Amino acid sequence: MEQIKLNKENPELEFKLNSEDSSLLIHSAFVTSQKNFENEWTNFISKVKLTAELKYVVFDDQQGCFIDERKNQFPIHLLVDPYQVQPIFQLNKLIKNETIKIGINTDLKFYRTLKLELKDYENLDSNHTLEFNIEKFKIDD
Numbered sequence: 001m002e003q004i005k006l007n008k009e010n011p012e013l014e015f016k017l018n019s020e021d022s023s024l025l026i027h028s029a030f031v032t033s034q035k036n037f038e039n040e041w042t043n044f045i046s047k048v049k050l051t052a053e054l055k056y057v058v059f060d061d062q063q064g065c066f067i068d069e070r071k072n073q074f075p076i077h078l079l080v081d082p083y084q085v086q087p088i089f090q091l092n093k094l095i096k097n098e099t100i101k102i103g104i105n106t107d108l109k110f111y112r113t114l115k116l117e118l119k120d121y122e123n124l125d126s127n128h129t130l131e132f133n134i135e136k137f138k139i140d141d
Contacts, residue, residue: 001027001133001134001135002133002134002135002136003131003132003133003134004116004131004132004134005129005130005131005132006050006116006117006118006129006130006132007118007126007128007129007130008120008124008126008128009126011117011118011119011120012115012116012117012118013115013116014113014114014115015113015114015115015116015136015139015140016112016113016139016140017054017097017110017111017112017113017114017138017139018138018139018140019097019110019138020097020098020099020108020110021096021097021137021138022096022097022110022114022137022138022139023094023095023096023097023137023138023139024094024095024114024134024135024136024137024139025092025093025094025095025134025135025137026076026091026092026093026094026095026132026133026134027090027091027092027132027133027134027135028088028089028090028091028092028132028133029050029078029088029089029091029130029131029132029133030086030087030088030089030130030131031044031045031087031128031129031130031131032087032128032129032131033127033128033129034127035127040128041087041128042080042087044124044128045078045080045087046080047120047124048078048118048119048120048124048130049075049118049119049120050075050076050077050078050116050117050118050119050130051073051074051075051076051116051117051119052073052074052075052076052095052114052115052116052117053071053072053073053074053113053114053115053117054071054072054073054095054097054098054111054113054114055069055070055071055072055111055112055113055114055115056069056070056071056100056102056109056110056111056112056113057069057112057113058070058102070100070102070111072098072111076091076093076116078091095114097110097111097114098110098111114139116132118130
């Protein structure tokens with residue numbers, strides 16, 4: 001198991017998927033802060049949105065210019081229980097790679113990139129960090 005962090009300075013991480021059965025398991029997430037923030041973490045959670053995105057670049061031209069891509073984006077919910085006092089979320093969220101067809105070609109392709117992104121609805125406090133305990137399967141950083 002390893003830890004990754006997302007915050008205002010580092011709002012996204014990308015992983016390279018090596019096969020159609022690549023996956024990422026997010027065991028848990030927790031909010032940390034550089035200051036004493038007893039109940040401020042609920043404010044932080046209410047201001048951010050966590051998304052995962054699977055992406056496949058369909059075509060790059062010879063100069064490296066981007067032409068087209070296929071994406072599958074979905075939210076990862078961090079729901080706060082009314083009686084929750086600690087900023088810890090047991091997610092056990094498994095993000096599996098998928099196969100896709102492109103155009104009339106019958107060959108199946110698989111997504112090549114997985115991106116986790118922290119999106120903010122309002123001005124995000126730079127003191128807070130969302131840390132994850134993850135396990136990677138057939139994935140490179």
